[in-house]
Amino acid sequence: MTSTDRTVVRVEDKVRLGPDAQVDDKAIIIAPRDPRATDPFLALAEDWFSEPGFEWHPHRGIETVTMVLDGVLEHGDNAGHSGALLPGDVQWMTAGRGIIHRELAFKNEHAHTLQLWINLPARKKLVATGYQDLRGAARPGVTAAGASIDVISGTVAGVAGPAVNQHPIQGSIITLEPGQVTDYALPAAHRAFLYILEGVATIGGRRVGEGQVAWSDPVRGASSSLRVGSASRDATTRVLAYSGQPLREPVAMGGPFVMNSKAEIEAAYRDFHAGRFGQVPRQARLKAV
Numbered sequence: 001m002t003s004t005d006r007t008v009v010r011v012e013d014k015v016r017l018g019p020d021a022q023v024d025d026k027a028i029i030i031a032p033r034d035p036r037a038t039d040p041f042l043a044l045a046e047d048w049f050s051e052p053g054f055e056w057h058p059h060r061g062i063e064t065v066t067m068v069l070d071g072v073l074e075h076g077d078n079a080g081h082s083g084a085l086l087p088g089d090v091q092w093m094t095a096g097r098g099i100i101h102r103e104l105a106f107k108n109e110h111a112h113t114l115q116l117w118i119n120l121p122a123r124k125k126l127v128a129t130g131y132q133d134l135r136g137a138a139r140p141g142v143t144a145a146g147a148s149i150d151v152i153s154g155t156v157a158g159v160a161g162p163a164v165n166q167h168p169i170q171g172s173i174i175t176l177e178p179g180q181v182t183d184y185a186l187p188a189a190h191r192a193f194l195y196i197l198e199g200v201a202t203i204g205g206r207r208v209g210e211g212q213v214a215w216s217d218p219v220r221g222a223s224s225s226l227r228v229g230s231a232s233r234d235a236t237t238r239v240l241a242y243s244g245q246p247l248r249e250p251v252a253m254g255g256p257f258v259m260n261s262k263a264e265i266e267a268a269y270r271d272f273h274a275g276r277f278g279q280v281p282r283q284a285r286l287k288a289v
Contacts, residue, residue, distance in 0.1 A: 004188055004224040008204040008214045013055040014046065023049040029195055029213055029231040032253060035119070037215075039191065039246040042258060044213075051108035056280045059095035060268045061125045062256040063165060064153075065116040066091045069197075069261075072106035073113055074286050077161030081131045084289045088136025090152055092163045097126040098268070098277035106289060114240070121247050123262050124166045134162050138282060149173070154243075156185060167244060174228055174239040176201070181229035184241060187226040192216045192243035199237030202229040218246065 014029040028132035030044035076082035078100040105111040142149040142157045153163035154170030196214045203214045241264045254265035
């Protein structure tokens with residue numbers, strides 16, 4: 001089966017926003033300006049926080065994927081889940097029909113996270129809620145000469161990641177030794193973004209530096225690949241790679257809710273205020289990890 005070589009259609013810089021009422025510092029990597037250009041992905045934010053962090057708040061109509069880069073993230077929801085995530089751990093949350101949760105720095109010390117918002121198709125906007133803690137030490141991987149791929153979601157080189165999601169998503173962390181190159185396989189129908197966590201990469205022939213994100217749009221055929229290389233001479237390059245098939249549906253965004261129409265956003269707010277998401281928990285803080 002012939003695989004189509006992909007190209008990069010654009011490279012964007014993350015935008016540093018600075019502190020606000022919730023965080024010590026914030027950056028936006030994927031801004032929710034034009035959902036059609038990033039479909040099925042809505043936003044990707046980087047946060048550094050101690051206190052207060054993100055106290056109890058609702059979501060509906062999306063899945064959120066949170067990766068801990070540094071520190072310890074304490075989490076909880078109104079379905080009774082709670083725990084702590086360490087560096088390298090990923091949490092995949094299905095907000096679906098409506099969830100109330102919180103994300104805090106353990107003991108108000110320090111957490112550094114990335115959070116990706118993935119849109120849900122209209123027919124799955126109101127699915128049951130769910131939490132998955134995908135521990136870094138337990139995830140499977142693919143190794144090749146000078147390269148390793150930590151598989152979070154989907155299947156890469158026959159290795160399936162542990163995430164269970166409502167819309168097929170491939171997600172990985174690609175680690176390259178200096179000067180090494182790998183051909184990263186992607187479903188041809190997927191839109192992909194690759195964010196440089198560390199180092200300098202070449203992606204589809206384009207040079208992409210730390211803090212930049214490269215986009216590759218769907219191509220024809222059954223399979224495709226994107227050549228990813230390390231342009232660093234003396235340092236490891238780490239790349240966060242996610243892809244998914246565009247939904248091509250209307251997008252209505254209203255604060256923590258993402259639906260298909262303004263009327264559905266208004267209904268989400270009514271349901272939340274009427275208690276149909278459940279009650280805000282009276283959950284104690286974690287005392288130990």
